[in-house]
Amino acid sequence: GCSGGDGAGAGAGGDAITVGFSQVGAESEWRTANTRSVKEALAPPEFNLKFSDAQQKQENQIKALRSFIAQGVDVIAFSPVVETGWDTVLREAKAAGIPVVLTDRAVNVADDSLYATLIGSDFVEEGRRAARWLVEDSEGQDGPIRIVELQGTVGSAPANDRMKGFKEVIDADARFQIVRSQSGDFTRARGKEVMEAFLKAEGRNIDVLFAHNDDMAIGAIQAIEEAGLKPGTDIRIVSIDGVRGAFEAMKAGKLNATVECNPLLGEQLAQLIRDVHAGREVPKRVQVEEGVFTQDQAEAELPNRKY
Numbered sequence: 001g002c003s004g005g006d007g008a009g010a011g012a013g014g015d016a017i018t019v020g021f022s023q024v025g026a027e028s029e030w031r032t033a034n035t036r037s038v039k040e041a042l043a044p045p046e047f048n049l050k051f052s053d054a055q056q057k058q059e060n061q062i063k064a065l066r067s068f069i070a071q072g073v074d075v076i077a078f079s080p081v082v083e084t085g086w087d088t089v090l091r092e093a094k095a096a097g098i099p100v101v102l103t104d105r106a107v108n109v110a111d112d113s114l115y116a117t118l119i120g121s122d123f124v125e126e127g128r129r130a131a132r133w134l135v136e137d138s139e140g141q142d143g144p145i146r147i148v149e150l151q152g153t154v155g156s157a158p159a160n161d162r163m164k165g166f167k168e169v170i171d172a173d174a175r176f177q178i179v180r181s182q183s184g185d186f187t188r189a190r191g192k193e194v195m196e197a198f199l200k201a202e203g204r205n206i207d208v209l210f211a212h213n214d215d216m217a218i219g220a221i222q223a224i225e226e227a228g229l230k231p232g233t234d235i236r237i238v239s240i241d242g243v244r245g246a247f248e249a250m251k252a253g254k255l256n257a258t259v260e261c262n263p264l265l266g267e268q269l270a271q272l273i274r275d276v277h278a279g280r281e282v283p284k285r286v287q288v289e290e291g292v293f294t295q296d297q298a299e300a301e302l303p304n305r306k307y
């Protein structure tokens with residue numbers, strides 16, 4: 001349900017921009033950093049934030065959006081759990097004259113006038129970067145190189161796009177084979193469980209793990225250790241996000257590389273909301289800049305990490 005908001009007391013909502021924000025959930029370190037950033041940036045007195053956590057369920061998000069529409073918020077912002085199924089509720093927002101800013105994840109709608117703009121990362125490129133790291137790290141090695149993949153939430157933009165970008169690069173090199181691919185829903189607990197199943201099915205024949213986020217990789221590391229294998233050595237691991245836990249795992253030699261996906265979108269989101277609210281023109285897509293980090297950089301980079 002809705003919480004927070006109204007931090008400025010009874011006066012909030014006078015001059016403040018009232019924003020309804022529907023967050024995916026609290027599934028990962030990335031997500032909690034993202035929530036913190038959004039709450040910090042959309043603070044009183046300038047903003048009156050109505051924050052709602054969907055617990056990774058689209059139906060909860062649709063309910064939250066309808067409640068924001070009923071309350072007549074000035075702007076809706078949300079990070080859609082999955083890509084499809086938004087046309088109806090977004091049409092309702094449009095009919096009510098409420099602009100929508102997508103944060104982090106994209107939607108698949110027939111009419112893209114249903115949202116004003118999207119601020120987020122290039123997930124296809126992140127998948128390519130993970131694969132390019134693997135290709136480089138596999139120089140001189142013979143095939144087959146057997147990969148297992150832990151996918152993010154089924155139907156989500158980052159899972160669809162990271163899978164696509166990774167495959168695009170891997171498919172160009174006949175040594176690489178994706179032998180298992182299953183969703184771990186972006187959580188540590190599911191990442192561990194699914195990795196246990198992979199290990200059971202494949203035994204010692206897994207060379208590489210590609211995880212769509214760091215949290216699933218961290219869960220999988222536990223499963224690998226419990227199976228008596230050495231993560232980072234017996235099974236090379238590359239994941240995405242660049243959260244603190246990933247840098248710690250790299251420092252310990254258990255994770256090989258992480259592709260950065262920056263969750264600290266709050267300030268850029270606040271600016272887009274100001275612009276949209278004032279009726280100014282905004283670009284349809286705003287990109288976040290990011291890089292790739294490897295084990296040898298982990299110790300030096302750790303103190304600089306902000307999430």
Ligand code: GYE
Nearest residue numbers: 027028030104158186213
């Ligand atoms: O990679 C993952 C989170 O949508 C980019 O969602 C985000 C992803 C992120 O759960 O950790």
